[in-house]
Every structure is written in structure tokens, then in C-alpha cells.
Amino acid sequence: MPTRVPDEAHPRPAAPAPADDPAGPASRPTPRTLVVVPTYDERDSIAPLVEAVRDRLPAADVLVVDDASPDGTGELVEKMAETDGQLHVLHRTGKLGLGSAYVAGFRWGLERGYDVLVEMDADGSHPAATLPALVGAVTGAVTTCGGGPGGGSGSRSGDHTGGRTGGATPGLAIGSRWVPGGSVVDWPRSREALSRLGNLYVRVLLALPVRDATAGFRAYRAEVLRALDLGAVHSRGYCFQVDMTLRTRDAGFGVVELPIQFRERVAGRSKMSRAIVGEAMARVTVWGVRRLARRVAGRAVGRVTRRPA
Ligand SMILES: Nc1nc2c(ncn2[C@@H]2O[C@H](COP(=O)(O)OP(=O)(O)OP(=O)(O)O)[C@@H](O)[C@H]2O)c(=O)[nH]1
Ligand SMILES: [Mg+2]
Numbered sequence: 451m452p453t454r455v456p457d458e459a460h461p462r463p464a465a466p467a468p469a470d471d472p473a474g475p476a477s478r479p480t481p482r483t484l485v486v487v488p489t490y491d492e493r494d495s496i497a498p499l500v501e502a503v504r505d506r507l508p509a510a511d512v513l514v515v516d517d518a519s520p521d522g523t524g525e526l527v528e529k530m531a532e533t534d535g536q537l538h539v540l541h542r543t544g545k546l547g548l549g550s551a552y553v554a555g556f557r558w559g560l561e562r563g564y565d566v567l568v569e570m571d572a573d574g575s576h577p578a579a580t581l582p583a584l585v586g587a588v589t590g591a592v593t594t595c596g597g598g599p600g601g602g603s604g605s606r607s608g609d610h611t612g613g614r615t616g617g618a619t620p621g622l623a624i625g626s627r628w629v630p631g632g633s634v635v636d637w638p639r640s641r642e643a644l645s646r647l648g649n650l651y652v653r654v655l656l657a658l659p660v661r662d663a664t665a666g667f668r669a670y671r672a673e674v675l676r677a678l679d680l681g682a683v684h685s686r687g688y689c690f691q692v693d694m695t696l697r698t699r700d701a702g703f704g705v706v707e708l709p710i711q712f713r714e715r716v717a718g719r720s721k722m723s724r725a726i727v728g729e730a731m732a733r734v735t736v737w738g739v740r741r742l743a744r745r746v747a748g749r750a751v752g753r754v755t756r757r758p759a
Contacts, residue, residue, distance in 0.1 A: 480509055481565035481566045481585060481589045481591075482511075482563065482564045482565045482566070483507060483509065483510040483511070483564060483565065483566045483567075483568060483585055484510065484511050484512075484513055484555075484558075484559040484562075484564040484566070484567050484568065485503050485507065485510050485511070485512045485513070485568040485570055485581070486513050486515060486552060486555035486556065486558075486559065486567060486568065486569055486570070487499065487512060487513070487514050487515070487570050487571070487572050488514075488515045488516075488517075488548055488551035488552060488555070488571075488572070489514055489515065489516045489517070489519060489523045489524070489527070489572045490516070490517050490519050490523070490545055490721055491519045491520060491521045491523060491718060491719065491721075492519065492521075492523050492572035492573060492718055493519070493521040493522055493523045493526055493718075494717035494718055495572050495573050495574055495715070495716075495717050495718055496514065496523055496526065496527060496530075496572050497526070497530065498574065499570070499572050499573075499574060499578075500512055500530065500534075500537060502574075502578035503570070503578055503581065504536075505578065506578045506579060506581045506582060507578075507581045507582060507585065510536070510568070510581075510585075511536045511537070511538060511564070512536060512537050512538070513538045513539070513540060513555050513558055513559065514527045514537070514538070514539045514540070514572075515539075515540045515542065515551040515552070515554055515555045515558075516539060516540070516541055516542065517542045517543075517544060517545045517546055517551065518541065518542065518543060518544050518545070523572075524539060524541050527539045528541075538558075540554060540555065540558055542554065547686035547687065547690075548666075548686065548687055548688075548690055548721075549683060549684070549685045549686045549687065549689075549690030549693075550686065552569060552690060553680050553683055555567075556670075556675050556680060557680065559672070560672060560675060560676060563672075564672055565589070565671070565672050566585050566588055566589060566669055566670070566671060566672065567669070567670050567672060567675060568581065568584065568585065568668070568669045568670075569666055569667065569668050569669075569670075570666075570667055571666055571667070573715035573717070573718055573720075574713065574715060574716060574717075575667075575712050575713050575714065575715055576625060576666070576667035576710065576712065577625070577710050577711055577712075577713075580625050580667070580708060580710050583623075583708050584623045584625060584667070584668065584669035584708060585623075585669050587619075587620060587623035587669065587706050587708060588619065588620055588621060588622065588623050588669050588670065588671040589619070589671065590618075590619040618704075619671075619704070620703065620704035620705055620706040621670065621671045621673065621674035621698055621701075621703030621704055621705070622668060622669070622670050622671075622674060622694075622695070622698045622703060622704075622705045622706070623668060623669045623705075623706050623707075623708060624660065624662060624663075624665050624667070624668045624695070624705065624706070624707045624708070625665055625667035625668060625707075625708055625710040625712075626660075626661055626662035626665055626707035626708060626709055626710060627645070627662050627665065627709075627710060627712045628645075628646065628649060628661040628662045629661045629662070629707045629708075629709050630709065631709030632661075632662070632707075632709035632710055632711070632712075633709075633711050633712070634711075634712045634713075634714075635711060635712070635713045635714065636713060636714035637712070637714050644727070645662075645664065648664055648688075648727075648730065648731075649661060649662055649663055649664060651731075651734060652664070652692050652734055655734060655735070655737075655738030655741075656692075656696060656734065656737060656738055656741060657741070658692075658695060658696060658699065660695055660705060660707065661707055662707060663691060663692045663695045664688045664689075664691050664692060664730070665691060666688075666691055667710060667712075668691075670698070671703075674698055674701065674703050677701050677703075678694075678697045678698070678701060683697070685729070685733060686726070686729060687723075687725070687726030687727075687729050687730060688726055688727070688729075688730045689729055689730035689733045689734060692730065692733075692734060693733070696737065
């Protein structure tokens, strides 16, 4: 059981039970949910994003992890938090990368006993309507195989149906562009091709049966993040998402993908760069080669041990 540290100063309203919860509201405790939003120059996007999260997950807290945005995003969120007890901000000293922003946000949330930690971009690309389904998927409140509110039907990834907790509830739910029912809106062909090809490379090289391993819209059960060695995660950009998906799978937790409609940002500037793509390519290739080397070594050991004495 997680250690719960109730925030006495900011009591939260009770969240409604999911509409498709057959057990009813009384039987299911509301999971304490933290939506972690990394920001770098997102001044025009952050307020609508917080509002959209509130609409869909009224009981959730939001943690903005800001890297000293030159446009004053951090100060703006600080101001908003003065009148919003469910909004928190973690200021960092400079642009230290998406991966370490999430790790800092996860640590903040785990220390405070949240049950579910959600990743979401600030730029409005991720549909807030799918938040209840993502959270429901990792808490067992929404049966992902049969569909869920805002998320359509879920797609389980490969054979990771149960996970090490023994039940059928996945530890990680991904809002996926590339499962049936998922889509992208207003994305240039080149971005779509890059994402599709990148995910194909990941899937084949790492034997990771996930269609959208680079997706940054996801929910983790806290238990999963506690089980992983977050200090060992050094990926900075997109490959942080692949890294975390691999670690979740390798730790024995189930992964599920729910279809989303991903929209191109309408304000601000993308932080995607060649360096981020290069880092992902390099790290995924190294992980893939290591995996192949382990398999070859495993076969060789198998041959030696089978040899008659
Ligand atoms: N704290 C922090 N946040 C970052 C950093 N880099 C990007 N972000 C945030 O991470 C989220 C995703 O970044 P985007 O620029 O939207 O990149 P993307 O979604 O991968 O790419 P696009 O599809 O082009 O938007 C946004 O909320 C950014 O503000 C960083 O170094 N530090
Ligand atoms: Mg974006």
C-alpha cells in the first residue's frame, strides 16, 4: 500500500465514479491522481491545458515541471497556483530535458503518495477526454479490452496481459496514435512518417509489442514507478518514453494502448530537434544490439549445458 500524505490545506472534491463502473461509486476508492506536465515556453498553452484536465479529472492534481522557461511559464503557473490548491509547480534551473523533468515529477508524486501518475504535454496535442480511460485502465475501473470513455477500445500489447501483480490490470496505459481508432490531425506527412518509422524500428529491434512506444500521453500505476530504478534512466528526449515502456515490460507489468486523436499544437513552438531524434536512434540501436547479444549468449550457454558429460 502506498504511504498516503493527504494535503490537508487543499481538500479535493470527490471524483465521480467512471460511468461504466458496474460496481458503483461506493465500492471503488478514488485513486489519487497526479497529472505531470513538463513545460518549456508554454505560456499560451498551459492555462487551457489545466482547465481541460479539470474538466475531465476534477479530483486530480496537476504538477507542472518547468525548466526556467524564458517566456515566464513558470511564473504564470506559480500565480495560477495561488488560487488553485490542486495545481503545483516544480521549478528547475534550466532546460534539462523531458526525461529528467518526468523523473523529477514522478519522484515528487511518489513522495506524496499518489496512486496514479499521468504524463501529458502542455501543448494541447493530447486529448483530455481520454484521461479518465487512461486512469481507469491502470486502476481496473475501466475494462480496456471492451472499451472505455473517451478512449474507445483498448489494445493490449503482446502477451503482457496480466503483469506481476497477478491480476489483469495493466501497470501502464498509453494514449496511442497508431492502434486502430487512433489518428493524428494537422501533422505534416514528414512528422507522421518519422513517428511511424521510429515506432516500427523500436517494435522490431526491441521485440516490444507496442504500436506507439514514443507516445507521451500515458498513465502509470504508482507501484510500477516504485518498482523501476528511476535513477538509472538517462534518456532525455522521445526515447525516454521507449526506455520507460521497456523497463515497465521488463519489470513484468502489463501495457495497454488506448486509441487517441493527437492534434498538432496550436500555440508555441515544438522542441523536437535532430538531436532528440539522434538520441532516440542511437539508444534504441544500442538496446537492440545488447538484446541480440544476450540472446546469442543465451543460446550458446544452452548448447554447452546440453552437451553430454
Ligand atoms: N521541463 C521541460 N519540458 C520540456 C522540455 N522539452 C520539452 N518540454 C515539454 O514537453 C512537452 C512536449 O514537448 P513538445 O515541444 O510538444 O515536443 P513534442 O510533443 O515531442 O513534439 P511536437 O509534436 O513537435 O510538439 C511540452 O509540454 C514541452 O513544453 C524540457 O527540456 N524541459
Ligand atoms: Mg508536442
